[in-house]
Amino acid sequence: MSKVVKFPDRAPPLPEGWQADDMQKVIAACSSAVAVGEASTWEIGVTELGDPQVYLMGSPPDYNCILCISRVGRRFVIEDGEGHVLVEQDSPRQLAEQALTALRRRKAALLAKVAVAWHAFREAFEEKTEALTGETMEALVHLAPQLAALA
């Protein structure tokens, strides 16, 4: 009896309504995000109705989902890991760019939050920390509104 496992002759068929070309564009978008360090990895899943989803995962140890790209009918939807819809896109051609833009916005939003928190900290403890943080704070105070506008 042979112990050689037979592999399938070809890749499993994609769910109805999801073109191989579309999937390649989505994966290309995710791969480039991983390559530039904006995500640690990506994984593929499927909804109850068979709509594929690609998940971009953040950094270890939590590997939280930072972006989820789904196709619903003929529309691509990009959501963050908390269910906020970031992009709705009918054209897969622009998807890679949209995904990267969404990641950059997320990064800018995080930086803005850090800057604002730091500003609040400084106001609360200004007298004690002024000597230590003077130069850094000046830069952050100028940066925070710009980052917040980007977010």
Add this chain to the structure above:
Amino acid sequence: MQIARAEPQSKVLRKQAGAWLKVLRARAGLSQIQLAEVLGFKYYTFVSQVENGFGRVPIESMEAWARALGAEPSGFARHLLSYYEPELHRLLFKGK
């Protein structure tokens, strides 16, 4: 030689949380689309994201998820915390 690569614990626990939520939804007799409608989402994809173990139920909407799934909110949140933040759950509820 076979090298086993263990999944990080946080990913494993999130997948367990997703499976638990899926069971609750099935018990409530809801599809992913129906649950998304009850929760006020434009798309049902986030429900799938959470059930597949990639996303997390946000803290601010845990009560809404609990009620939609016919669960008691406090127990629901506590159970989800055991998956999402196991160390915090241990400190809060197990006293060790």
